[in-house]
Amino acid sequence: MNLLHLQERPAVYLVVAASMLALGVYGMIRRRTLIGMLIAGEIIFSAAMLNLMAVNRFFVSDPSVGQIFVLFIMGLAAAEVAIALSIIIAVYRNYRSIASAELSELSG
Amino acid sequence: MSAFPAADRLVAGIFLLFVATTVAGSVLAVFTTRIIRSVCGLALASIGLAGLYYFLHSPFLALMEILIYIGAVCVTIIFAVMLAEPDEPRPDKPTGRSILWWLGAIVVSGAIFWSVARLGLMGNWPTPAIDRKDGSVHDIGVALLTTYSLAFEVISLVLMVAILGAVAIARSGRHHE
Incomplete structure (x- = not known):
């Protein structure tokens, strides 16, 4: 296996994106605070962006489409972080905790 | 074979460094117990991703x-x-239930990794037509203001609503204390 031109192969990027997606899902399940789950969600977003960029670079004829799409995802991720963090702050004010196990008022 | 064989090796080394940074940052972000280290892992993964984007032209x-x-x-x-006070509570003694959750998370994420990576490796990807544009910043700007102008405007609206909503949500709890 030739290591010299590894950056020209789409498989490397796709496997890295798959590993980031798997790590993000693992963190989403295992994390026990809201901020930790938010960070895991950001890792999942990044995996999706890397996947889109790799497919855009290697398999699409117009290379600016994927960049614009990833730019939109970045904007949405920023908005999502702002909203989620304000909700987390509000939850912390009311419950004095952001551990997900203690926010169980609706769990019957 | 280029005229400078060391340059190829240097580029390959930098690429592998960025790949390692991305994966290591993600691992750090997911597996540490302190949240601040997790944020540092996210920043590290972002640096690696920026390098990978550079390699993706x-x-x-x-x-x-x-x-x-x-x-x-x-x-x-x-x-x-x-x-807030975000550190995770100390894990209790490992009970059967928590071990079951851990095994479930391992199995689910392992299955996702295996299937998506296999799809990427084995997929019958098409070869593209000839490039007409080079994907430069000029092309991105023109496309943002012509083809994708509606989405561009809607994104700006979303960002403004998000800012207003964040202020409204985070401010409302202040009077109750």
């Missing part, structure tokens, strides 16, 4: 990744860490 997105993810997202999360 998109220096503009590399800069945007650093600006938005490290400059905005990580800093905002750090502010929330300062305001």
